[in-house]
Amino acid sequence: MPLLVMKFGGTSVADLSRIENAAKKVQREVARGYDVIVIVSAMSGETNKLVSFVEGTSKLYDAREYDAVVTAGENVTAGLMALRLQEMGIPARSWQGWQVPINTTSAHGSARFVSIPRDHIDQKFAEGFKVAVVAGFQGVSAEGRLTTLGRGGSDTTAVAFAAAFGAERCDIYTDVDGIYTTDPRIASKARKLEKIAFEEMLELASLGAKVLQTRSVELAMRYKVRLRVLSSFEDTDENSGTLVCDEEEIMESKVVSGVAYSRDEAKMTLVTVEDRPGVASAIFGPLAEAGVNVDMIVQNISEKNYGSHPGAVTDMTFSVPVNQVARAQKAMEDARSAGLINYDELVADTEVAKVSVVGIGMRSQVGVAAKMFQALSSENINIKVIATSEIKISVLIDRKYMELAVQALHDAFELDKA
Ligand code: ASP
Numbered sequence: 001m002p003l004l005v006m007k008f009g010g011t012s013v014a015d016l017s018r019i020e021n022a023a024k025k026v027q028r029e030v031a032r033g034y035d036v037i038v039i040v041s042a043m044s045g046e047t048n049k050l051v052s053f054v055e056g057t058s059k060l061y062d063a064r065e066y067d068a069v070v071t072a073g074e075n076v077t078a079g080l081m082a083l084r085l086q087e088m089g090i091p092a093r094s095w096q097g098w099q100v101p102i103n104t105t106s107a108h109g110s111a112r113f114v115s116i117p118r119d120h121i122d123q124k125f126a127e128g129f130k131v132a133v134v135a136g137f138q139g140v141s142a143e144g145r146l147t148t149l150g151r152g153g154s155d156t157t158a159v160a161f162a163a164a165f166g167a168e169r170c171d172i173y174t175d176v177d178g179i180y181t182t183d184p185r186i187a188s189k190a191r192k193l194e195k196i197a198f199e200e201m202l203e204l205a206s207l208g209a210k211v212l213q214t215r216s217v218e219l220a221m222r223y224k225v226r227l228r229v230l231s232s233f234e235d236t237d238e239n240s241g242t243l244v245c246d247e248e249e250i251m252e253s254k255v256v257s258g259v260a261y262s263r264d265e266a267k268m269t270l271v272t273v274e275d276r277p278g279v280a281s282a283i284f285g286p287l288a289e290a291g292v293n294v295d296m297i298v299q300n301i302s303e304k305n306y307g308s309h310p311g312a313v314t315d316m317t318f319s320v321p322v323n324q325v326a327r328a329q330k331a332m333e334d335a336r337s338a339g340l341i342n343y344d345e346l347v348a349d350t351e352v353a354k355v356s357v358v359g360i361g362m363r364s365q366v367g368v369a370a371k372m373f374q375a376l377s378s379e380n381i382n383i384k385v386i387a388t389s390e391i392k393i394s395v396l397i398d399r400k401y402m403e404l405a406v407q408a409l410h411d412a413f414e415l416d417k418a
């Protein structure tokens with residue numbers, strides 16, 4: 001039997017009528033001849049509520065009990081979905097993570113998959129069950145304790161099941177109808193993409209297009225699981241939504257597929273650090289130890305001052321999420337007190353945003369950066385930091401120009417046109 005994985009997010013199972021609506025979508029695939037593994041999230045708002053119960057009970061809570069509490073949300077929707085399917089005459093049953101078992105590490109709150117044995121579910125399909133409903137976001141550790149995968153983790157559960165069971169596709173039903181060239185709330189000309197490559201999606205996901213948990217895309221890329229993002233609020237067919245797939249499936253990729261942004265960035269500069277071997281390591285080592293998430297890094301010295309002669313100095317600029325500025329400052333002050341580094345001043349600009357253009361076509365095309373900078377310059381937007389990778393160019397700019405920059409880049413690369 002061909003097999004599909006169908007994942008329903010929180011808004012798609014928000015109440016009994018939404019669950020019924022989701023079950024009808026499952027019924028349609030069963031009628032087409034598929035065996036289906038359904039992965040469910042908790043009803044929307046439910047996980048937040050459970051987290052607040054934990055925090056309201058214990059400030060320094062035991063992470064194992066946190067997981068014991070928050071897994072409850074998905075257990076409810078899994079059982080209800082199985083019941084609804086049974087009401088429709090479809091042989092179905094639910095599985096909690098430990099029943100499969102979904103084996104994970106014991107990193108409570110951010111566990112990773114170790115293995116997903118197929119035997120139990122395969123056996124039920126062989127006995128005539130058409131649908132296995134599995135609670136997303138959860139697993140069980142080697143110690144036999146319940147674990148969770150991190151917020152948004154049901155996407156990752158869905159991809160892991162699609163990989164483990166060799167599913168034809170993994171359909172992610174949500175409250176948006178696909179992946180867009182940029183955020184439609186910022187650029188009204190944003191267009192829904194028919195297909196997007198894993199690598200591009202990974203860049204867009206980590207840059208803030210919050211449709212899919214980043215880890216789910218990493219996993220899909222590793223195991224080549226074709227992922228489709230589509231709306232459970234619309235009538236959908238086999239061409240709906242956006243397919244996230246291997247780039248080989250995309251015949252004609254555009255140079256740039258999307259414009260991503262990240263609003264809450266900060267630019268930090270260590271002024272006049274010594275220019276000698278070991279300085280970068282003495283800066284970024286302590287930042288990493290302090291748990292600071294450094295993104296862009298720029299170091300440059302004037303040619304006039306070139307060389308590692310005694311007394312040579314440079315500035316070191318890096319970007320961090322704006323809420324980590326204080327932590328970064330403390331890490332640098334501590335490193336200076338400990339004699340690891342020396343600098344005159346640490347300047348923080350907390351009013352910046354990052355805007356990026358992403359596209360696999362960039363690998364074989366010149367002039368993308370020039371076009372990007374031209375578009376920003378014609379809007380009089382000053383670029384503060386630039387960083388590039390094989391398929392992405394990012395700039396830091398003043399936050400107040402972020403929307404304008406996204407619109408200008410969307411226009412410049414003609415992303416509104418298919
Ligand atoms: N219910 C969990 C959360 O809200 C997991 C998920 O929905 O993906 O984070």
Ligand code: MG
Binds near residue numbers: 152
């Ligand atoms: Mg989600």
